[in-house]
Amino acid sequence: MTYDLKLRIWRGDAKGGALQDFTVPVDDGEVVLDAVHHVQALRAGDLSVRWNCKAGKCGSCSAEINGRPRLMCMSRLSDFPKDEPITITPMRTFPVIKDLVTDVSFNYVKAAEVLAFTPTAEQPKAPFRMAQVDVERSQEFRKCIECFLCQDVCHVVRDHEENKQAYAGPRFFLRYAELDMHPNDALDRKKLAQEERGLGLCNITKCCTEVCPEHIKITDNAIIPMKERVVDVKYDPIRFLRRKPKAKV
Amino acid sequence: MATEVETHAYDVIVIGAGGAGLRAAIAAHDAGAKTAVICKSLLGKAHTVMAEGGIAAAMGNLWPEDNWKVHFRDTMRGGKLLNHWRMAELHAKEAPERVWELEQWGALFDRTPEGLISQRDFGGHRYARLAHVGDRTGLEMIRTLQQRAVALGIDVFMECTVTALLKDGDRMAGAFGYWRETGRFVCFESPAVVLATGGIGKSWKVTSNSWEYTGDGHALAMKAGAGLVNMEFVQFHPTGMVWPPSVRGILVTESVRGDGGVLKNSDGERFMFNYIPEFFKAETADTIEEADRWYTDKKNNRRPPELLPRDEVARAINSEIKAGRGSPHGGVFLDIASRRSAEYIQKRLPSMYHQFKELAQVDITKDAMEIGPTCHYVMGGVEVDPDSGESKVTGLYAAGEVAGGMHGANRLGGNSLGDLLVFGKRAGEYAARYAANLAGSGPVVHADDLEAAATEALAPFSTEGGENPYSVHQELQTVMQNLVGIIRNEEELNTAIKEIDSLRRRIDHLSVEGHRQYNPGWNLAIDLKNMLLVSEAVAKAALERKESRGGHTRDDYPMTDYSYWGKRNLICELAENGEVRTREQPLPEPPPELAELLEEH
Ligand code: SF4
Ligand code: SF4
Ligand code: FES
Numbered sequence: 016m017t018y019d020l021k022l023r024i025w026r027g028d029a030k031g032g033a034l035q036d037f038t039v040p041v042d043d044g045e046v047v048l049d050a051v052h053h054v055q056a057l058r059a060g061d062l063s064v065r066w067n068c069k070a071g072k073c074g075s076c077s078a079e080i081n082g083r084p085r086l087m088c089m090s091r092l093s094d095f096p097k098d099e100p101i102t103i104t105p106m107r108t109f110p111v112i113k114d115l116v117t118d119v120s121f122n123y124v125k126a127a128e129v130l131a132f133t134p135t136a137e138q139p140k141a142p143f144r145m146a147q148v149d150v151e152r153s154q155e156f157r158k159c160i161e162c163f164l165c166q167d168v169c170h171v172v173r174d175h176e177e178n179k180q181a182y183a184g185p186r187f188f189l190r191y192a193e194l195d196m197h198p199n200d201a202l203d204r205k206k207l208a209q210e211e212r213g214l215g216l217c218n219i220t221k222c223c224t225e226v227c228p229e230h231i232k233i234t235d236n237a238i239i240p241m242k243e244r245v246v247d248v249k250y251d252p253i254r255f256l257r258r259k260p261k262a263k264v
Numbered sequence: 265m266a267t268e269v270e271t272h273a274y275d276v277i278v279i280g281a282g283g284a285g286l287r288a289a290i291a292a293h294d295a296g297a298k299t300a301v302i303c304k305s306l307l308g309k310a311h312t313v314m315a316e317g318g319i320a321a322a323m324g325n326l327w328p329e330d331n332w333k334v335h336f337r338d339t340m341r342g343g344k345l346l347n348h349w350r351m352a353e354l355h356a357k358e359a360p361e362r363v364w365e366l367e368q369w370g371a372l373f374d375r376t377p378e379g380l381i382s383q384r385d386f387g388g389h390r391y392a393r394l395a396h397v398g399d400r401t402g403l404e405m406i407r408t409l410q411q412r413a414v415a416l417g418i419d420v421f422m423e424c425t426v427t428a429l430l431k432d433g434d435r436m437a438g439a440f441g442y443w444r445e446t447g448r449f450v451c452f453e454s455p456a457v458v459l460a461t462g463g464i465g466k467s468w469k470v471t472s473n474s475w476e477y478t479g480d481g482h483a484l485a486m487k488a489g490a491g492l493v494n495m496e497f498v499q500f501h502p503t504g505m506v507w508p509p510s511v512r513g514i515l516v517t518e519s520v521r522g523d524g525g526v527l528k529n530s531d532g533e534r535f536m537f538n539y540i541p542e543f544f545k546a547e548t549a550d551t552i553e554e555a556d557r558w559y560t561d562k563k564n565n566r567r568p569p570e571l572l573p574r575d576e577v578a579r580a581i582n583s584e585i586k587a588g589r590g591s592p593h594g595g596v597f598l599d600i601a602s603r604r605s606a607e608y609i610q611k612r613l614p615s616m617y618h619q620f621k622e623l624a625q626v627d628i629t630k631d632a633m634e635i636g637p638t639c640h641y642v643m644g645g646v647e648v649d650p651d652s653g654e655s656k657v658t659g660l661y662a663a664g665e666v667a668g669g670m671h672g673a674n675r676l677g678g679n680s681l682g683d684l685l686v687f688g689k690r691a692g693e694y695a696a697r698y699a700a701n702l703a704g705s706g707p708v709v710h711a712d713d714l715e716a717a718a719t720e721a722l723a724p725f726s727t728e729g730g731e732n733p734y735s736v737h738q739e740l741q742t743v744m745q746n747l748v749g750i751i752r753n754e755e756e757l758n759t760a761i762k763e764i765d766s767l768r769r770r771i772d773h774l775s776v777e778g779h780r781q782y783n784p785g786w787n788l789a790i791d792l793k794n795m796l797l798v799s800e801a802v803a804k805a806a807l808e809r810k811e812s813r814g815g816h817t818r819d820d821y822p823m824t825d826y827s828y829w830g831k832r833n834l835i836c837e838l839a840e841n842g843e844v845r846t847r848e849q850p851l852p853e854p855p856p857e858l859a860e861l862l863e864e865h
Contacts, residue, residue: 067474129411150374
């Protein structure tokens with residue numbers, strides 16, 4: 016069924032901007048990104064928005080919908096009341112480029128700081144032998160679509176520009192955890208995350224986990240185990256030596 | 265020229281940052297070339313991310329009987345023997361190495377009980393052959409390559425669109441484009457250019473492709489003087505979502521069928537048994553019992569007809585719908601719920617589970633999915649030398665979906681990701697080698713070419729009261745969907761060519777609002793030119809090929825013609841007057857020892 020939907024979309028650039036009202040015809044089965052596309056095609060051809068897959072797989076269409084960080088392509092209109100306007104604003108933690116598009120280069124800087132996967136001396140060359148149970152933990156983290164919604168919501172950087180320098184953020188704690196739990200990685204990732212990438216600043220509020228569209232348990236499965244094991248590593252050198260228990264394959 | 269243009273100099277530039285582009289850049293960098301990647305989106309968002317099923321590589325981890333020869337044969341037969349044999353050979357031989365390389369760089373594939381890379385079944389592949397990670401293999405591949413490229417320190421120009429290739433005489437000299445963020449122009453001086461721009465699917469209405477898939481590389485290559493081969497062959501993936509309308513076309517992975525899912529019509533009949541073509545009779549099960557036994561015993565049973573190559577399955581679904589045996593929303597049913605446990609489905613197909621749950625409110629562990637064909641992939645592309653990936657134009661290379669030949673008339677699932685890796689690496693290496701050998705005698709960019717490219721790109725801003733690019737795009741999609749779809753005929757193709765021609769006249773008078781900064785209307789106006797040129801090539805090649813084969817079905821020529829068309833490729837080139845011209849060219853013939861493999865069963 017089609018109906019007229021009211022949208023309030025933030026428009027502007029680095030110099031400033033404001034919410035602008037639009038009304039467009041939409042269909043029940045559509046998602047917020049469709050509504051934004053209707054605005055582009057019918058009302059404002061120069062409205063800036065990022066998207067690629069329209070299926071929750073590429074992590075391009077992140078924005079704040081009624082104040083909540085979400086993927087526009089995975090937000091069904093039927094989940095919102097028909098008679099109330101939907102407000103769409105750009106991610107707040109990152110500087111605006113134009114309209115709904117933000118400068119997410121912060122994340123690419125943090126990505127470049129990660130030391131690449133480094134195979135162990137025992138298995139230096141692929142094909143590796145690794146058991147499914149051993150790769151599974153890291154596989155959960157590799158589901159990340161880099162939408163950066165967790166980075167957007169994390170209060171350590173959301174309201175504290177000054178923390179950005181020293182803080183990798185939940186998406187990259189995930190990456191450190193992934194490499195740490197990789198059954199064939201040789202480097203000590205925990206220490207690095209704790210001492211140089213700001214893991215200590217995270218106080219486990221779990222807001223990142225709540226917004227993750229991939230339902231990755233960022234806090235429980237990546238951050239907390241990293242923090243715990245940092246403690247282990249600090250006080251128990253024996254544990255350190257066998258920090259990557261492996262199943263027999 | 266009048267305004268200063270930001271300029272960068274490289275040995276090799278790669279246009280596109282999907283699997284092929286990143287693999288090419290890594291190879292060029294490893295070969296010592298100063299390399300840059302230029303991409304329309306952010307790094308890591310390219311279409312490769314959407315690939316679900318896996319990478320076909322005859323590693324033999326599950327079936328020791330598997331080897332490159334079997335993979336070669338499957339690829340050629342799947343492509344209805346119109347593939348360039350040498351590409352199919354190189355691909356089959358090199359894919360396993362390329363997969364292990366990903367593992368070396370940190371990819372985590374699903375494992376066998378022995379701890380090796382697990383392999384899954386897919387349409388047209390004789391053995392379980394696809395290395396995978398659940399149903400998000402493309403994401404794993406792009407992340408791995410992206411992380412590798414970043415670790416190597418390769419320069420990446422993100423959200424940057426190339427609008428023209430620059431030449432110096434007959435050779436490549438670089439590329440011209442604009443930053444999406446500011447709309448400012450940028451020039452890349454580079455003797456070697458690798459096109460890795462992907463496909464063309466955004467010209468169809470029902471498509472699994474993203475906005476990036478506007479055939480940029482195909483069009484740039486033609487304009488630079490290269491030829492396109494096999495453009496009449498467009499793959500409609502049999503299983504795209506059909507409901508709700510907003511998700512129409514979004515891909516439903518073939519793994520659903522590889523893992524046991526079956527297709528049913530509104531009578532509940534497994535209709536694929538009625539559509540087994542002569543060509544595949546000997547290797548396809550003809551009873552439900554045999555088909556079901558195959559999943560566990562491949563030696564003594566033949567494969568289920570649901571796993572025929574994609575063109576066969578898409579046509580069958582099309583016929584069922586036309587015959588009035590479709591599902592409520594104009595598709596057919598894909599059922600895995602009644603065949604596998606909920607736990608198995610969630611484990612093997614997590615992102616399909618998620619996608620249907622959140623976008624269609626369907627629980628695929630309980631109910632059947634409604635699916636129908638969706639435009640997915642173009643087999644045609646830049647004609648290249650199989651070993652080096654170089655086109656007819658010196659210094660211009662192509663790899664991945666934008667290159668043609670490898671897949672013939674139809675691509676097998678799982679052969680795309682392998683193609684990206686194998687030929688991405690080759691193109692990058694050869695491009696670097698070519699650039700290195702130039703020493704001192706490199707090409708130069710000419711100022712008037714820059715001027716011309718800038719004027720062309722800005723044209724939509726100087727037109728007042730012209731047409732809206734969004735509506736022209738929608739019209740093109742309707743033309744291609746209705747007239748150059750799965751089933752074609754002479755009359756419709758002729759109409760399509762006329763319509764495309766008139767749309768082409770109209771895009772000279774597009775106007776866009778706003779200014780150059782991050783302006784999707786302007787960006788679309790530029791991309792539309794490429795879409796129209798490539799659509800013209802597809803329609804003209806389709807009109808020319810008077811037979812049915814793979815991803816090209818003519819209801820006025822329903823038979824496959826082995827004696828004439830089976831020995832010919834169609835090449836599309838740009839004529840003086842700016843129109844696409846087609847010509848026939850003999851199909852390269854495989855040497856006897858490879859030809860022999862094609863006969864065996
Ligand atoms: S749990 Fe840590 S990383 Fe996640 S939002 Fe809270 S403070 Fe940030
Ligand atoms: S962890 Fe989740 S929320 Fe964060 S970037 Fe990845 S997918 Fe997005
Ligand atoms: S468009 Fe890809 S996640 Fe929304």
